[in-house]
Amino acid sequence: MRSLWALCLSLIVVLAAASGAAAAPSIVEFPLPATGGSPTDLATGADGNLWVSREGAINRVTLGGFATQFPLPDANALAQGITAGPDGRLWFAEFFKFNEFGRIALDGTFSMVPFAVPGQLGDFALGPDGNMWAAVPFGGTPRVTKFSPSGVVLADYNSGPERLPRRIVSGPGGALWLTESRDTQKFPDRVARITTSGALTEFIAPVSQFVNDIAVGPDGNLWTIETVDPTGPTLAVRTTPAGTRAQFDLAPGSNFGKIVLGPDANLWAALPQAGEIARIATNGAVDRYPLPTAGSAPGGLVTGPDGNLWVAQTKPPQLARVTPEPPGSGLGGGGAGAAGPTGAASPTTAAPPATAADLEGPTVSGLRADPRTFVVGRAPTPTTGVAVRRKRATTLRYTLSEAATAALRIERARAGRRIRGTCRRPAKTGRKGRRCTRYTLAGTLARASHAGANAVPFSGRIGRRKLSVSRYRVTVTATDGAGNATASPPSARFRIVRR
Numbered sequence: 001m002r003s004l005w006a007l008c009l010s011l012i013v014v015l016a017a018a019s020g021a022a023a024a025p026s027i028v029e030f031p032l033p034a035t036g037g038s039p040t041d042l043a044t045g046a047d048g049n050l051w052v053s054r055e056g057a058i059n060r061v062t063l064g065g066f067a068t069q070f071p072l073p074d075a076n077a078l079a080q081g082i083t084a085g086p087d088g089r090l091w092f093a094e095f096f097k098f099n100e101f102g103r104i105a106l107d108g109t110f111s112m113v114p115f116a117v118p119g120q121l122g123d124f125a126l127g128p129d130g131n132m133w134a135a136v137p138f139g140g141t142p143r144v145t146k147f148s149p150s151g152v153v154l155a156d157y158n159s160g161p162e163r164l165p166r167r168i169v170s171g172p173g174g175a176l177w178l179t180e181s182r183d184t185q186k187f188p189d190r191v192a193r194i195t196t197s198g199a200l201t202e203f204i205a206p207v208s209q210f211v212n213d214i215a216v217g218p219d220g221n222l223w224t225i226e227t228v229d230p231t232g233p234t235l236a237v238r239t240t241p242a243g244t245r246a247q248f249d250l251a252p253g254s255n256f257g258k259i260v261l262g263p264d265a266n267l268w269a270a271l272p273q274a275g276e277i278a279r280i281a282t283n284g285a286v287d288r289y290p291l292p293t294a295g296s297a298p299g300g301l302v303t304g305p306d307g308n309l310w311v312a313q314t315k316p317p318q319l320a321r322v323t324p325e326p327p328g329s330g331l332g333g334g335g336a337g338a339a340g341p342t343g344a345a346s347p348t349t350a351a352p353p354a355t356a357a358d359l360e361g362p363t364v365s366g367l368r369a370d371p372r373t374f375v376v377g378r379a380p381t382p383t384t385g386v387a388v389r390r391k392r393a394t395t396l397r398y399t400l401s402e403a404a405t406a407a408l409r410i411e412r413a414r415a416g417r418r419i420r421g422t423c424r425r426p427a428k429t430g431r432k433g434r435r436c437t438r439y440t441l442a443g444t445l446a447r448a449s450h451a452g453a454n455a456v457p458f459s460g461r462i463g464r465r466k467l468s469v470s471r472y473r474v475t476v477t478a479t480d481g482a483g484n485a486t487a488s489p490p491s492a493r494f495r496i497v498r499r
Helices: 002-019
Strands: 026-031 037-043 050-054 056-060 066-069 078-084 090-095 099-104 110-114 121-128 132-138 141-148 152-160 165-169 175-181 192-195 200-204 209-216 223-227 233-237 245-251 260-261 267-273 274-282 286-290 298-303 309-314 317-323 364-370 373-375 384-386 394-400 402-421 423-424 434-449 452-458 470-479 492-498
Touching: 002 245, 026 274, 037 298, 037 309, 050 298, 050 317, 056 078, 066 470, 078 121, 110 267, 132 233, 165 209, 175 209, 192 209, 209 260, 209 394, 233 267, 245 267, 245 274, 245 286, 260 298, 267 298, 274 298, 298 384, 364 434, 364 470, 364 492, 394 470, 402 452, 423 434, 434 452
Parallel strands: 037 078, 121 165, 373 492, 384 434
Antiparallel strands: 026 317, 037 050, 050 056, 050 078, 056 066, 078 090, 090 099, 099 110, 121 132, 132 141, 141 152, 165 175, 175 192, 192 200, 209 223, 223 233, 233 245, 260 267, 267 274, 274 286, 298 309, 309 317, 364 394, 394 452, 402 423, 402 434, 402 470, 470 492
């Protein structure tokens, strides 16, 4: 009887663990051209493609995984920190180049931009003021530099002694947030806030911890990847805008990985030493997943316009497309893997309970622009993020039947002629065919959205790119975590006018 009771108890424990487990995401890998070096960072371009910075090259990768390689003007340069700029181009830094940075147009044309004060640019971020900001840790005075959209240095803000700015993002409070590493072992690393006028506020990390990457979470807090001592465990640390810290165990060993807000409104981190990626809920719940290629050393991450997470891998050079499981399947509700601010988050390895296959796409209803007629605002509209309420020129509103990633396709109305049943661009000569309205792509937005009403602030800009005075329509397609898309995406019209 004791043996039977022990067996039953074991089954109960396993089933209890399984009931809180989150289903593993779907992961597909795509090779990058073999002639380039290791990929360093990822960004989404205004063309809806992924852009990858590498040693000796920049790659443009379609959402289907097809890569086009553009060799750098200097074949020995190492591109890093690639970021979509306010001018529609991708901006990137070059390692060991202390007096220039690069930009690449969507057609692959490079332009190298010199600057006077020497410094090694490490990372770029598009600021809330519409300018590009760069962290400058080495090669001169450590500082944060503000560039105009045309690449002119507007200001240098010195970070002070023993402070090396590393990674930078736009964050809460209309400010930029950055990580600062130490120059020697005597001083602690920091998370810092810098206003668009250059005022710096620092929040000190424990002296034993090394702060690496930083991202803004769906909770409005700052999330960093930190390592205890050079070889200690890796932590995910949450810092409020007021500087209150809470940390969660992420992985054993030193994983100087990167972190990003994912398409499912969770944080995702790369663990290069472990060859894994980790999903982090705002309550500290952590789930880790190995990538298909063992030892692939994941690095840069980005949420793509297709509602997937994309991960750069260095061994071999390739990208992984990660499709999270349906929201609400076990993460973030205090189930398996949850931990308090002082505890460790431990993912379960038990298999999740069997559920009926999800084959139905989300329903989108109530789509409208509020107001329908407006003037373009000054602020940029991020191409990716989470649907939030904030005052802008207009607000794109819609309701979802379930949590999903919404792709908002914005198209401009143009005159056309109906020829053989299709509305086509009018020919230069002749007026054959009835008049019709055709639509051309102006840009796309992607937003992690919840079940119920959602609001996407829209300034009339895609990133910093200003849309022309004209008539437009927006079409919303929602894709859930199982990969099911809206069967009949609705559209709504709006109009941009002059002041």
